[in-house]
Amino acid sequence: MDLATIVQILESTLRLATPLLFACLAGLFSERAGIVDIGLEGKLLIAAFFSAAIAFVTGSAWLGLLAGIAASVVFSLIHGIASITFRGNQLISGVAINFLASGMSVVIAQSWFRQGGRTPSLMGEGRFPPLELPFADAVADVPVIGPLYSEILSGNSILVFVGLLAVPATWWVLYRSRFGLRMRAVGENPAAVDTAGISVVRLRYYAILIAGVLCGIGGAYLSTSLAAGFVREMSAGRGYIALAALIFAKWRPWQALFAVLLFGALEAIANRWPNLDLGFITLPNQVMTALPYILTVIILAGFVGKAIPPRAGGEPYVKER
Amino acid sequence: MSSTRMPKWADVLLVPLFSLLIAFAISALVILAIGEDPVEALVIMVRGSLGSTYGWGYTLYYTTNFLLTGLAVAIAFQARLFNIGGEGQALIGGLGVALVCLFIPWPNWWTAMIAAILASAAFGALWAAIPAFLQAKRGSHIVITTIMFNFIAASVMNYMLSHVLRPPTAMDPATARFDDVLRLPRLHDILGLVGIEFSRSGPANIMLFVALLFCGLAYMLMWRTRLGFEIRAFGQSEPAAHYAGISGVKIIMVAMLISGALAGTMAVNSVMGGPQRLVLNAVEGAGFIGIAVALMGRSHPIGIIAPALLFGFLYQGGGELAIETTIPREMIIVIQALVIMFTGALDNMVRQPLEAVFLRLRRRG
Numbered sequence: 001m002d003l004a005t006i007v008q009i010l011e012s013t014l015r016l017a018t019p020l021l022f023a024c025l026a027g028l029f030s031e032r033a034g035i036v037d038i039g040l041e042g043k044l045l046i047a048a049f050f051s052a053a054i055a056f057v058t059g060s061a062w063l064g065l066l067a068g069i070a071a072s073v074v075f076s077l078i079h080g081i082a083s084i085t086f087r088g089n090q091l092i093s094g095v096a097i098n099f100l101a102s103g104m105s106v107v108i109a110q111s112w113f114r115q116g117g118r119t120p121s122l123m124g125e126g127r128f129p130p131l132e133l134p135f136a137d138a139v140a141d142v143p144v145i146g147p148l149y150s151e152i153l154s155g156n157s158i159l160v161f162v163g164l165l166a167v168p169a170t171w172w173v174l175y176r177s178r179f180g181l182r183m184r185a186v187g188e189n190p191a192a193v194d195t196a197g198i199s200v201v202r203l204r205y206y207a208i209l210i211a212g213v214l215c216g217i218g219g220a221y222l223s224t225s226l227a228a229g230f231v232r233e234m235s236a237g238r239g240y241i242a243l244a245a246l247i248f249a250k251w252r253p254w255q256a257l258f259a260v261l262l263f264g265a266l267e268a269i270a271n272r273w274p275n276l277d278l279g280f281i282t283l284p285n286q287v288m289t290a291l292p293y294i295l296t297v298i299i300l301a302g303f304v305g306k307a308i309p310p311r312a313g314g315e316p317y318v319k320e321r
Numbered sequence: 322m323s324s325t326r327m328p329k330w331a332d333v334l335l336v337p338l339f340s341l342l343i344a345f346a347i348s349a350l351v352i353l354a355i356g357e358d359p360v361e362a363l364v365i366m367v368r369g370s371l372g373s374t375y376g377w378g379y380t381l382y383y384t385t386n387f388l389l390t391g392l393a394v395a396i397a398f399q400a401r402l403f404n405i406g407g408e409g410q411a412l413i414g415g416l417g418v419a420l421v422c423l424f425i426p427w428p429n430w431w432t433a434m435i436a437a438i439l440a441s442a443a444f445g446a447l448w449a450a451i452p453a454f455l456q457a458k459r460g461s462h463i464v465i466t467t468i469m470f471n472f473i474a475a476s477v478m479n480y481m482l483s484h485v486l487r488p489p490t491a492m493d494p495a496t497a498r499f500d501d502v503l504r505l506p507r508l509h510d511i512l513g514l515v516g517i518e519f520s521r522s523g524p525a526n527i528m529l530f531v532a533l534l535f536c537g538l539a540y541m542l543m544w545r546t547r548l549g550f551e552i553r554a555f556g557q558s559e560p561a562a563h564y565a566g567i568s569g570v571k572i573i574m575v576a577m578l579i580s581g582a583l584a585g586t587m588a589v590n591s592v593m594g595g596p597q598r599l600v601l602n603a604v605e606g607a608g609f610i611g612i613a614v615a616l617m618g619r620s621h622p623i624g625i626i627a628p629a630l631l632f633g634f635l636y637q638g639g640g641e642l643a644i645e646t647t648i649p650r651e652m653i654i655v656i657q658a659l660v661i662m663f664t665g666a667l668d669n670m671v672r673q674p675l676e677a678v679f680l681r682l683r684r685r686g
Contacts, residue, residue: 038464082666091403091464093666095612096658103654104351110649111355117649240468247465284484290476293469297451300461300469 003147009268011152014160015226016271017264019044019235021163022218023242024249024256025170026211032174032251033207034187034312038094039079040215041239042101047072047219049105052119052230053112055126061224064126065159068223069216075101076212084204087316098239106232119223119230128157128225157225159217166214170253183207187310190317200317215239237293244296251310266292326676333624337617337664339671341631344659351655357648365645366638376637378508378523383607384633385525385590388532390611391618391625392539393584398620399543400576401556406452406467407584408608409474410445414585416481417444418592419599422499423486433503437589438531445585446578448474453577457570463577471608482601495600505594528590535583539622542579552576584608606654610636613657616665632657 023040030037047068055064075097082093106117113119136154140146174180182203185193190200222238223230241263248262249255269276270288277283327335349359370380390407397404404410417440427433452466482494491497505526512519543549555562555572563569591603610632618625639653663671 078662082662086667086669088666088669090666092612092616092661095405096662096666099609099654099658099661103651103656103658106651107351107355107649107655110651111647114647117651237472240465240472243465244469284480286476286480290473293472293476297455297461297466297469297473300459300466301455302459302461 005272007147007151009265009272010148012268012271013261013265014152015156015264016267017260018160018163019218019222019226019238020242020245020260020263021257022166022214022221023239024245024260025166025253026214026218027243027246028170028174028249028251028253028256029183029207029214030211031246031313032187032310033183033204034190034310034315034317035079035083035204035208036090036094036314037079037208037211038091038243039075039097039101039239040211040242041235041237042094042098043072043075043212043215044219044222044239045098045105045233045235046075046101047216048223048234049101049109049119049219049230051216051220052122052223053109055122055224056113056119056229059125061122061126061128061220064224065217065220068220069213072216072219073209073212076208076215080205080208083316084201084208087318090314090316102233105230109230109232117232122224122228126224127228128159128221130155131158131161157221159221159225162217163221164257167253167257174253179203179206184310187312190312194317194319200319204317241292241296244292244299247309248299250308263292263295266295327672327679331675331679333619335675336668336672337619337628339675340663340668341617341660343671344656344663347659348652348656352648352652355648357646362642362646362648365641366634369641369645370634370637373520374508374518375520375523376641378520378525379640380630380633380637381508381525381529382523382590382594382633383636384630385529385532385594386587386607387610387614387629387632387636388529388536388626389587389590390584390607391614391629392532392536392611392622393580393582393587393608394611394615395618395620395622395625396539396543396552396583397576397580398615399556400552400572401559402453402456402573402576402580403464404449404467404577404580404584405464405612406449406470406581406608407587407611408604408606409467409471410448410581410584411587411591411604411608412471412474412478412602413448414441414445415588415592415599415603416478417441417585418588419486419496422503422593423496426500427503430503430505434505434527434589434593437593438586441585441588442582443585445588446582448585449577449581450574453574453581456577457573475602478601482599486599493600496598498598499593503593504597507594524595526590526594528594531586532590533626535586536622536626539583543622548575584611610657613660613664616661 023044027037027040050071051064051068054067055061079093079097082088083090109117109119133154136150140150182193182198186200186203194200222234245256245259245263248259274285275282276288352359352362370376393407394404418437421436421440422433448470452463452470455461455466456463486496487494488497507526509519509521543553551567552572555567559569587607592599614625614628614632617628635653635656639650642648643650
């Protein structure tokens with residue numbers, strides 16, 4: 001394996017990790033505030049559809065991004081109404097949201113474009129162009145840093161950088177801001193927060209709104225940067241993998257970045273070598289497609305350290321009367 | 322808790338009925354929004370699924386699938402376990418059916434059917450056993466692990482059908498057709514015995530009666546045996562069950578094995594009773610519809626029969642819609658999502674106003 005191949009794999013790792021990163025950070029906000037979010041998958045999917053549809057109609061990837069965020073936030077609010085306001089089962093609500101996205105995206109796509117549940121291919125301004133970083137050419141020949149900067153980082157869609165910047169931003173909000181402190185408290189001990197005179201309901205709604213925005217960007221990235229248009233079920237389980245990455249990262253932002261890069265690398269390797277020849281055995285491509293899920297189960301089984309979720313996760317908060 | 326505020330019949334019938342009405346009303350709005358007529362859509366669905374014995378043949382065929390997957394989800398729900406893995410368990414169950422039907426020369430259909438039921442149940446239970454074990458012993462959340470096992474099952478089936486079980490001459494990833502001796506008697510044959518005319522082409526078959534029998538057996542298990550009591554007690558309160566000496570590990574394992582086995586047997590209907598060969602995606606989302614069925618049926622083995630029939634009607638009617646109008650088949654997924662949302666997560670939204678009404682009536686009376 002030569003350097004060019006490694007650079008290619010790393011580049012595609014970063015691109016494939018980006019939608020996972022957005023979904024994972026979305027899940028982090030939601031779950032740190034005590035709302036379990038199985039519906040990341042559905043939010044990615046519906047955002048991917050509306051981004052591609054609006055980007056195609058208006059010819060602007062930016063308007064597409066806004067539409068994707070709006071769609072994802074609406075789905076977040078549905079989840080909020082069910083699980084915060086009406087204190088319903090958060091898992092069931094999440095499952096319903098995933099099916100709603102899966103059905104609605106195809107029904108609307110078919111009604112608007114009549115192409116079997118797809119959007120037409122996006123061209124030109126409908127997609128986010130590659131962003132060339134400054135001095136990318138100048139440092140290209142510097143060993144190690146050169147290819148890392150000019151080949152892997154430079155030339156990606158702007159959303160990739162938004163995702164990378166979202167990690168320190170999340171860290172800051174979570175650990176250095178008053179909102180973050182309260183949000184974490186709501187996920188661990190909502191009664192204490194309530195006693196301090198802070199609204200549990202409002203904090204949880206803020207958290208899921210942030211989750212909605214992040215999932216919206218992730219979905220928009222899927223259909224307007226990674227691919228050129230929407231195809232049915234294009235989220236392909238990424239929301240669930242993001243959830244696994246979140247557990248792997250034990251609900252912490254920097255670790256989340258490493259987890260999604262790991263899953264991104266797996267997908268990149270599977271794409272590069274559909275039948276991976278390990279010398280003594282050739283893995284068929286079905287093994288490679290199943291590998292992220294198998295790895296997730298192994299991680300979930302706790303063989304890599306115990307993952308302790310936020311204590312109040314999944315429990316609706318009932319205010320004492 | 323709720324039964325003190327509302328009579329039991331209202332809790333069991335009225336709440337799901339209202340939820341269903343809201344779900345249907347929103348679906349009608351969606352149909353309006355995409356420029357079709359919801360009333361006409363309903364007429365087409367009723368005509369296509371209930372208007373002829375041909376339609377009934379398909380409606381009841383789908384109903385059989387949903388009875389078994391709904392029962393699978395319901396049993397797990399009774400132990401407060403959310404088995405989203407019915408889809409994967411049914412896929413792997415299909416592998417069991419195919420192996421039994423392809424490689425053993427059965428003398429007649431009923432021996433083959435019993436063997437296929439046992440094999441599919443064993444395969445389905447096996448596929449549920451790993452997530453169950455991880456939940457029971459390592460505390461890994463069963464919702465996430467069963468979702469992962471759905472994806473893994475899809476890969477396993479893809480590999481088996483394109484590399485192992487595909488006849489060398491065939492192009493598409495599917496097994497060879499089973500022997501004609503193994504053809505299950507269809508409603509045409511069964512009802513013909515008592516002189517009732519029934520369409521020859523509808524695939525509803527003897528598995529419908531097997532599924533109904535399973536519903537009855539599940540009821541007996543849950544409400545007439547010690548094990549059923551333990552499962553329900555564990556579902557109501559884990560600490561109380563633990564205090565009463567009920568082993569949580571045992572209940573999680575047993576409930577999930579039964580659940581997986583039931584989901585697996587669904588494949589006998591959809592493989593042996595349907596195309597008589599194993600094709601890719603032989604389950605077609607029935608595992609997920611089981612969630613909606615179980616929620617509507619309040620996780621009761623008899624209660625799920627009506628919702629299973631309803632979804633059988635929706636599924637067959639939805640197919641007709643896709644043929645006669647521009648409404649795609651995926652409309653059914655939207656309805657399914659709304660039913661899950663309103664009967665599952667937004668239950669309180671429907672329940673609270675109803676409880677207020679009953680409270681007022683009681684004060685007056």
